[in-house]
Every structure is written in C-alpha cells, then in structure tokens.
Amino acid sequence: MPLKLKPPRKGKTPNYSIRGTYLGVHVDRTAGTADKAVAERLRKAIQKSIERGEYQKPATVEPPREPTFADAALAYLKAGGAPNYIERIIKDQSAHSLRDKKLAEIDQIAIDNAARAVYPDAPSTTLNRQFYTPVSAILKHAGIERKIKRPKGWRGSKATSWLDPEPAFAVIREAFAIEPEFGLLCLTLLYTGMRLSDPLRARVRDLRLGMALLYVPDTKNGDPRPVHLPPILVEAFKAQPPRQARPRKANGIRLIDGQAGRSRTSAGVPWLDRPADEKLFRFCKGGRLYDLLDQAMTRAGVSFPKRQGAFHLFCHTYGTWMTHYGELDTYGLTRTGRWKDPDSADRYRHTIASPEARRADLLPVPMSKQERKAANAD
Structure with a gap:
C-alpha cells in the first residue's frame, strides 16, 4: 500500500x-x-x-522531564545550600510528600499539607524553621519566586525579657566570682549580643584587640560577622588572668566533688598568649554551662521563667540597651550585623514607648488644690 x-x-x-x-x-x-x-x-x-532500504525514521526527541522537588533539592545542596532539615522532608512518604511532586504543582496548599505531614505536632515556630524556610530556599534556588505564606504564629511571641543595668552587673559580678573565664564569657555576650555558639566556636586568632574586634567567621545566619568590642570588653580581655590548673589528688587530701579532673588547656599561660588555633573560651554548650549561669543568677537575686532566663537573655539585653541607650532604630540594629532580618530586630522597638505614645504627656490633667486656689484668686 x-x-x-x-x-x-x-x-x-x-x-x-x-x-x-x-x-x-x-x-x-x-x-x-x-x-x-x-x-x-x-x-x-x-x-x-x-x-532502496535507506529510509530512516526521524529521530524522536523525548520531551524534557519536568523537574521534581527532589531534583531541585539535590541541585540546591550541590550548589552549597544549607542541608539542615532537608533529609526529613525528602524522606517523607505520606500522600502529601513533596519529594516527587513537579515544581509546577507545588503551591501553598501542597506546602501546608506536606508541612503537617512531616511535623504533625510541631509548633508554628518549628514548622517555619524546619520546613517552610528550607522549602522556600530550595524553590528560590530553582528560580521559583512564589511568595510562601508562613504558618500563623511563626514569629513566636514578641514579648522580650531583658536585664536592667544593675541586675545585669550583679549577674556579671557573680559570674566572675564563680570563675573568671565564665565571667568574661557572660560579659562578652552582654556587650556584643552574640549567640552563645559564636564565642564558643571562636579561636584565639579571631580576637583582634587592637581593632576592638572579634571576628566570627561562621554565624547561624551563614554570614561572617566582625563583632565590635566596647572598651569595657577590651580591658576585660587584657586583664583576664591565666587559667588555673585543676588540683590533683594527693595522699590524705580529699578534694571537693568537681575539683579534680583533667588539667585545663594552657593552664598558667597568659590568657592572650595562648596558641592561635586554641578555642577562645574553654566551655562547651551543655548542661554544666547552663548550671553555672543559673548559679550566677541565683546569687545575684535575678529570676526569670526558664525559657527567658538562659544565655539568650544577654542578647535581648544587648538589643534593648542598644535601643534605649544607643538610640538605634530597627534599621540601626540590623546594621550592627547581629540581626540579618529587620523583622527579628523589630522586637526591640517594643521595649520603648513610641514618640507618638509619649505625646500622652501633653494631655490635660486635673489641677492640684493649690492650682485651683490660684485660678480662683485670679
């Protein structure tokens, strides 16, 4: 035919x-x-x-496969994206899993359903940090600029606790009394606003006292941060005494629990003369360190609810003091480098009354008895 x-x-x-x-x-x-x-x-x-036996059918071109969320996540990781929390999202095998969904099919409803499938009982703050934020980063890397609505309450409470100067100074005094190096750590947190992990990861080489600077190469925000050291901190670093060696047990001598143990690194060496690659502070983030802070706060007569009384209290105090005494607004706080997102720094605006609210000082008030007599005499 x-x-x-x-x-x-x-x-x-x-x-x-x-x-x-x-x-x-x-x-x-x-x-x-x-x-x-x-x-x-x-x-x-x-x-x-x-x-002639020469006919060849035209080559059929396979239509390009539409990329899936898993493809986008892999590309994001290969490009150096933060891997935090992504594995759990990809391993989700529920009916709402994003893994094999085509990128064009991922809308707000798909994201919301997948979030609750992965974290069914998590609060909004956790959902935002561990699901919405990495998903948004992956989609943006894939060129999808769709605005993702975060779960209600994702910012958490804006209520902020901070220390007034006298209670703060009392806590610092007690921290130095417990141990000089612990006192210096608390003082550093108070006057820089750093997260606890930042100074604990810092090395001696990162301290540049001649520039009044502590260089933090890797922060939680993912960006390096040059941290300014106010004069009180510069002097405290210069005056820091050498670490004391732990006492050793000897015949007939009973040591207090916790006194003995492995000798401290660089004990007896002038504090600023230690090797450049050594940790700036000897502490590790853990229960023992938090116990020291509880002890200092108890001795100072300072008490806060557990969630508000940890080391982050120093960060809130720094932000509040920079607002009250440094007279910085939200933009100014962000420019310090401590906060990357203006929305995060905005919480400290709520620690002072706005100029508009202070206009209440101009409202009429009842006259005193003496003022009424003077008015009637006129």
Whole structure:
C-alpha cells in the first residue's frame, strides 16, 4: 500500500502529513509544508528510499522531564545550600510528600499539607524553621519566586525579657566570682549580643584587640560577622588572668566533688598568649554551662521563667540597651550585623514607648488644690 498525503487539519496543524505502510515500513510524519506539490515530492522520495532500504525514521526527541522537588533539592545542596532539615522532608512518604511532586504543582496548599505531614505536632515556630524556610530556599534556588505564606504564629511571641543595668552587673559580678573565664564569657555576650555558639566556636586568632574586634567567621545566619568590642570588653580581655590548673589528688587530701579532673588547656599561660588555633573560651554548650549561669543568677537575686532566663537573655539585653541607650532604630540594629532580618530586630522597638505614645504627656490633667486656689484668686 503506497504512502498517502493527509491534508492540513484546522486547529491541529497547517502542514500536510505522510502516513501509511510501504514494503512493511510504517511512516507517520509531517511533511513540514503546507504546499501540496512539495509534500508530494517528499512522499515519493520517502517511498524510493524505502525501496532502496535507506529510509530512516526521524529521530524522536523525548520531551524534557519536568523537574521534581527532589531534583531541585539535590541541585540546591550541590550548589552549597544549607542541608539542615532537608533529609526529613525528602524522606517523607505520606500522600502529601513533596519529594516527587513537579515544581509546577507545588503551591501553598501542597506546602501546608506536606508541612503537617512531616511535623504533625510541631509548633508554628518549628514548622517555619524546619520546613517552610528550607522549602522556600530550595524553590528560590530553582528560580521559583512564589511568595510562601508562613504558618500563623511563626514569629513566636514578641514579648522580650531583658536585664536592667544593675541586675545585669550583679549577674556579671557573680559570674566572675564563680570563675573568671565564665565571667568574661557572660560579659562578652552582654556587650556584643552574640549567640552563645559564636564565642564558643571562636579561636584565639579571631580576637583582634587592637581593632576592638572579634571576628566570627561562621554565624547561624551563614554570614561572617566582625563583632565590635566596647572598651569595657577590651580591658576585660587584657586583664583576664591565666587559667588555673585543676588540683590533683594527693595522699590524705580529699578534694571537693568537681575539683579534680583533667588539667585545663594552657593552664598558667597568659590568657592572650595562648596558641592561635586554641578555642577562645574553654566551655562547651551543655548542661554544666547552663548550671553555672543559673548559679550566677541565683546569687545575684535575678529570676526569670526558664525559657527567658538562659544565655539568650544577654542578647535581648544587648538589643534593648542598644535601643534605649544607643538610640538605634530597627534599621540601626540590623546594621550592627547581629540581626540579618529587620523583622527579628523589630522586637526591640517594643521595649520603648513610641514618640507618638509619649505625646500622652501633653494631655490635660486635673489641677492640684493649690492650682485651683490660684485660678480662683485670679
């Protein structure tokens, strides 16, 4: 059966098609033209090439596969994206899993359902940090700039606790009394606002007292931060005494629990003369360190609810003092480098009354007895 020409189909294709089976070879292809004479010449040429055994079907091009969320996540990680929390999102096998969804199908409803499938009982703050934030980063890296609505309450409470100067100074005094190096750590947190992990990861080489600077190469925000050291801190670092070695047990001597143990690194060496690669502070983030802070706060007579009374209290105090005494607004706080997001720094705006609220000082008030007498006399 010879090959036949099929005319153009309105709304389908403007070109002729060549279809049929000739000498056992099936042909179904476009002629690529709306000119019947040209299409006919191509039909005859195809028949002759089949007779010679030379005809080859046009190569079919597979349509590109639409990328999935898993593809986008892999590309994001290969580009150096933060891996935090992504594994749990990818391993989700629920009906709402994002893993195999095409990127074009991922909308707000899909994200919300997947978030609750991965973290069914998590509070909004956890959902935002461990699901919405990494998902948003992956989609943005894939070129999808869709604005993602975060779960209600994702910012947490804006209520902020801080220390007034006298209680803060009392806590610092007690911290130095417990141990000089612990006191210096607390003083550093109070006057820089750093997260606890930042000074604990710092090395001696990162301290540049001549520049009044502590360079933090890797912060939680992912950006390096040059931390300014006020004069009180510079002097405290210079005055820091060497670490004391732990006492050793001897015959007939009973040591207090906790006194003995492994000798402290660089004990007896001037504090600023230690090796450059050594940790700036010897502490590790853990229960023992938090116990020291509880002890200092108890001795100072300072008490806060457990969630508000940890080391982050120093950060809130720094932000509040920079607002009260440093007279910084939200933009100014962000420019210190401590906060990357203005929304995070904005909480300290709520620790002072706004200029508009202070206009209440101008409202009329009742006259005192003396004022009334003076008015009546006039």
